[in-house]
Amino acid sequence: MSNTSVLPLIEAEGSEAVAPCCPPLTERPFTAEEAETAARMFKALGDPVRLRLFSAVASHAAGEACVCDISDVGVSQPTVSHHLKKLKEAGLLASERRGTWVYYRVEPSVLAAMGKLLTMAPATA
Amino acid sequence: MSNTSVLPLIEAEGSEAVAPCCPPLTERPFTAEEAETAARMFKALGDPVRLRLFSAVASHAAGEACVCDISDVGVSQPTVSHHLKKLKEAGLLASERRGTWVYYRVEPSVLAAMGKLLTMAPATA
DNA sequence: CAGCTGCTTCGATGAACGTCAACATAGACA
DNA sequence: TGTCTATGTTGACGTTCATCGAAGCAGCTG
Secondary structure (H helix, E strand, O other): OOOOOOOOOOOOOOOOOEOOOOOOOOOOHHHHHHHHHHHHHHHHOOEEEHHHHHHHHHHHHHHHEEEEHHHHOOOHHHHHHHHHHHHHHOOOOEEEEEEEEEEEEEEHHHHHHHHHHHHOOOOOO | OOOOOOOOOOOOOOOOOOOOOOOOOOOOOHHHHHHHHHHHHHHHOHHHHHHHHHHHOOOHHHHEEHHHHHOOOOHHHHHHHHHHHHHHHHOOOEEEOOEEEEEEEEEEEEEEEEEHHHOOOOOOO
C-alpha cells in the first residue's frame, strides 16, 4: 500500500520457483491474513470485464498484448484503463510502454500460484 | 430468489466428469458470457470471510462441516450465514440440515473446474 | 512546432456489497 | 406442549466499486 502497492501474492519472481501466499484451500483453514491476501487476488478476477481483459492478455501471443488489442470488451476506454490498473495493482499483470502503445503482460508465477491454491490436497482422495 | 439459483458453473456433477464453464484463461479470450459465469465464482471467493469459510469447509474432515465449527471468523453469525448463502448460490457449497445442525459441503467438481481454469494451456511452454 | 492518437487520471454518480441488530423458523428436550 | 438452542432471513446503514465524460499526459508524425 505504501509503495508500488503490488500485492505480495508471491514472494519471488526470478525463476519458476513459486512461493504462494497460502496453502491449497483444502489443506487447512485459512488464517485471516492468508484469506486477506488471497481474496484480493480473487476479487481482482471477480469482475467480468477484468476477467476478459486478463484472459485476452493471457491468451495473446507471447503472453503480452497492447491495450488497443484488448479494449473491445464493451466498456469505455477509461474503464478499460481503470480495470487494467486494478489487475496491475493485484500483481496479476505488468505493463510496459513501448513507443506509442502500452503492453500488458501476465505474471506466469501468479497464475501458477493461483492454480496451486485451488488444487486438491494430494493426500486425501 | 426464485428457486435455489445455483449457478451453472459445471453442468453435470454425477461422477468425476467435470464440464467446466470455460476453457483455461490462457487458451483464448473469454467471451462475455464465459466471463460472466467465471467472474461470479471468483467474486464469491473475493471476500476474506468467504474464503476462510470455504477453506474451513474444504479442509474439514470428510469435506463437510457444521456451521458451529466454522463460524469463528470474526464476524457475527448472521453475517456468516449470509456469506454461506452466497457461496451456496455461487455453486461452491451445498448445505444439508441434519437434526439441529446444518452441514456445508464442498462441491469437488467445482474446485477442479476452477483449477483447470487457471491451468496454463498445455501446448505452449 | 502544431496537430493527432493512445492511454491515464480526475470527479461524479448510481449500483452493489458487507455488516449488523432484530425477527423468524426448525428441531431437540424436558 | 413449552422452551431453549441453532440457523436463516429481513431491513437498514455506511462503504466500496464500476462506469462514464472531461481533462491531462506521452509519444508519433507532419
